Amino acid sequence: MEQEIQTVRERLAASDEQPLAMVQSFGCQLNMTDGEKLKWLLLSMGYGLTEEPEQADLILLNTCAVREHAEDRVFGHLGQLKPYKQKKPGLIIGLCGCMTAEEPVREKLKASYPYVNLVVGTGALERLPAMLLEILGGKKHSVDATVQSAPSEELSQVRSCSFKASVPIMYGCNNFCTYCIVPYVRGRERSRDPKIIERQVRELVSQGCKEIFLLGQNVNSYGKDLPDGIRFPELLRRLDAIEGEYWIRFMSSHPKDATPELIDVICNSRHVEKHLHLPVQSGSDSILHAMNRCYTVKKYLETVRYARSRVPDFALTTDIIVGFPNETDEEFSATLGLLEQVGFDNVYSFIYSPRSGTKAAQIADHTPAQVKTVRMQQLLAQQRETSTRLYRRFLGRTMQVLFEGVSRKGEPWLTGKSTEGVIVEAKGDPSRIGTFADVHIEETKNWAVLGTILD
Secondary structure (H helix, E strand, O other): OHHHHHHHHHHHHOOOOOOEEEEEEOOOHHHHHHHHHHHHHHHHOOOEEOOOHHHOOEEEEEEOOOOHHHHHHHHHHHHHHHHHHHHOOOOEEEEEEHHHHOHHHHHHHHHHOOOOOEEEOOOOHHHHHHHHHHHHOOOOOEEEOOOOOOOOOOOOOOOOOOOEEEEEOEEOOOOOOOOOOHHHHHOOOEEOOHHHHHHHHHHHHHOOOOEEEEEOOOHHHOOOOOOOOOOHHHHHHHHHOOOOOOEEEEEOOOHHHOOHHHHHHHHHOOOEOOEEEOOOEOOOHHHHHHHOOOOOHHHHHHHHHHHHHHOOOOEEEEEEEEOOOOOOHHHHHHHHHHHHHHOOOEEEEEEOOOOOOOOHHHOOOOOOHHHHHHHHHHHHHHHHHHHHHHHHHHOOOEEEEEEEEEOOOOOOEEEEEEOOOOEEEEEOOHHHOOOEEEEEEEEEOOOOEEEEEEO
16 A cells, blocks of 8 residues: 555646645544545645635545435535536546445446546545556546455544544444444454554553544444454453543444443443443334344343442433334334333434345335324433433532533533533633533533533
8 A cells, every 4th residue: 555655646746736635524433533544545645635625636425324314415415526527627536435335326326426436445445545546547437345354554544633532443243233234334343453452542642632432333342353352341441541631432332242341341440431322222122123133121221220230320322213114103102111211311313214235124114204203203302301300410510521612602601521421511711622621510401511610
């Protein structure tokens, strides 16, 4: 790869002006991290970066395929780029990310978007320099839709934030939930070397990073494919031993692999944030079975009870899919009942979106879209009441907060998150952004708590 990078750099150096590249990422945090790797590659090859498409000589869309809406957005953006290509025929347009793994998408590109020059798979990022050389050499299209590849340690990242950083610890997924396209577009599970992860986190902490976000499609499966047998709780222990003022977050966790050992590590650590995002998806065993989630409501509740036995108000958040094919009123009611029983601080809910190639997409769905919409509204209304009630437990407490920016309300209000994962807003000077502070909580909403910074 180094030779191709150098060759591209030499070709671009012959230009009268430095060529500019634009990277636009869609979807999950792992995609954002891939976008940072793409930016590093582009800078290494001699491109400058821009956020304005009219200035760009190269535009890469780093795509998401988890829901149909995400794909529609990408195709909409591709359509908007056509006039730029007509105005500047030398403009190179590329598609990266999860959508590239879908053959129907690649066929649609050929038929409707022939001006797309590059198709770079999730497992082919390091091939971008070689593919660019082909286009710069006169070839109209270059395609490498590789999904399954060993984690590349050659690619660095251009961090978009000075005090927060994402660190992928694994790629891919072996679970094959019937609604999910991830195993098809990200491949099977591959864990990174724990020594490399530890070194990367140590470097980030030494650079002043305050929050390290460990990423994987299922972080609880980390290490199953490694010869030394290290698993995710042990990785957390090793990272927690690094000295410094920082927090560790992680996502995503699969309930079937969430063990008491993991809960113990969270509770006993100095740096791991004191909350757990544990996607349950449904409160109905029949739906969970149809989803191939490999756990029951009873098993999920055992994990919740253990967490709450360690910390009575242990903070939990979750994901819910509303309207899985042929979900009945009784099955949906079971989901509402589970949400009430557990008491989640926050719920991220989505209406089921069929993904081509998954088993669930082959099911004839007889539940009307209007019914799914009504159920979603019902769930959101219930959760707003729950969040409002649960957030009252923080009244009068002092919470440690990492301030992340200016609130939507504008200055002097700042916004950040507590170690429990709760949004906290307080009045303060913008110089506090990127730092920790203690905040005394005086007011609660259904989405955040408000307080006063204690100097």
